[in-house]
Amino acid sequence: MKHEPEKYVAAIVAAAGGRIVSRIRMQKIAYLLDQLGMGSEFEYTYHHYGPYSRDLDNAILDAEAFDLVEEKFQHRVTDGAKYSVFESSKPFEENIFGSSIPKGKDLIKDFSKTNVTVLELAATAHWLLEIEKVSNWQVEIKNRKGSKTESGRLEEAIELLKKINLKPSISISA
């Protein structure tokens, strides 16, 4: 790892304009960036929202403890379900992404505005093909994610991966 783990968290939040909504979004952004060469050395396993890193969870705790990032909570109006909002506690200027992800900051800005289920599906599709080596990932992702893959979300996820040159990079029809 080139940098302390909390710096990856601080850098991601800063690149998103100082604010990222949802822990799930944070997890998927970190996963996709690591696949592009961010180099955090976070270890990922598969959980119900796709690739997940407990190391990243710990890094978030460190980022809060060392006053780089603050985690606040909001609640969905309809059912009161809680979600996290991460905000930069102070400016973060260090160049974490360097030459490995030349447009890292732009990517993060885009990801931060992407529907969280689309990010989940993108990360999951990549995980299934590249990590679990499931050749028939299209069947497997529909098995696992069920109705989440409907309404064009899976197609949008695959297009996102294609745009950032991550596999699977084929277009699929609805």
Added chain:
Amino acid sequence: MSKRLRDPVHGLIVFDDTVQIDMLAWQLIDTPEFQRLRRIRQLGVSEFTFPSAVHTRFAHSIGVFHNARILVDVIKREMARNKQIFEPALAEVALIAALLHDVGHGPFSHTFETVQSSRDVKKSHEKWTSEIISNPDGFIKPLLENYTAGFCEKVAAIFEKDDPEDIYHAVVSSSFDADRLDYLRRDKLMTGTGAGAIDFDWLIDNIRVAEIEMDAPDEAPTVSRKVATFCLTAKALPAAEQFLLARYTLHQQVYFHKATRCAEHMIGKLLRAISKHVCAKNIEKVTGLKKSNPLICFFSKDGGTVFNYLALDDSLIIGSLEQMSKADDKTIADLSCRMLNRKLYKTFDLAEVGVDNGKQRANKRRIEQLFLKKIEEEVVMLDDKASIGIYSEIGGDDAKMHTKLHILDGATPVEISKLSDLIRALENKKPFTRFYFENTEDRDKARINMRG
């Protein structure tokens, strides 16, 4: 003829010979895949902390089936209340899935998953469960297919889905699923802990079925998918709080007990040490295990098969400790002796520095730097993977929406923290961070270097 089992949690569990699904369940219990669960402890190495916690996944799984039948009756009741149609075929899938839900557990359960992960085998116990059920060479699939064509695929599919698709699936995965309703009571009873009591009868009487939002909450408004699941009436709010607190305190006082976590880490280290030697020429001398030992077979190249996996259980490993204590590999020999005689590594819990998160994280960083090489060699082990919140899962991600407890606010199901100050106070995850030291001197050195 009906079959009966006695159980310390549920009393008499009857398999009625006039009920086809009960008879199928009885046949499945008799399969080698299910009988293997007698040799896998529900709480792994918790007996090092709670001597009576030796109950098995076998007893637990039968208890889960019993609970599943109760929940299916709840669905029938609520479908009638809501003037909806009850579907017996879907209920039967859920019942059998409940019975078989743990057949895919490896020895020492979650510890074995981390060992697999360290060898780049990314297969969860749910995936193993699905594969074992669907195994054409196994004993389970023929029984299921004989019951109804296509039944096996439907049962296996339950374990492949990340989210439930209907109320019947909620029997197996929800805030009140059959699994939780058994292990909370069983683990409390068998450990002897005072924590973890729930008001089971009152909860069951107050379960309702309603549709909840399935998508994870986000700031941007979206049209969320909905799925029917179990909710509770408002008058069951105190019982619901008690239920969540029971789970919370069991995690805090039993599952995450430092002696238990220490023993789990030691078993993990032992298994990893064994796996490194699978290609050794004199494997028996190095590890104490014959080449034909199921552990060696499983860790060998291309050995990760269902056949080899089913040969692994707690008894195999515990029974091999004596031989492994004589291994040439010092790590294997030392850890095996320690596990035989309960000589655990020495624990340093970061809670000793105080509750302040900043102090804890700073001291964690300091100790990591101080023992960098020893952590790489696993002479010192860092345990920072446990954290507890009201929806704690071991090794978990954000809780799934359908596992969050919903209370009916009027006719609208809302997440319990909207109505309960008590639950809202416990939403945030609290980390448990410990270091396990091979020797007392290093543990004391860590303590001396603490900064308050």
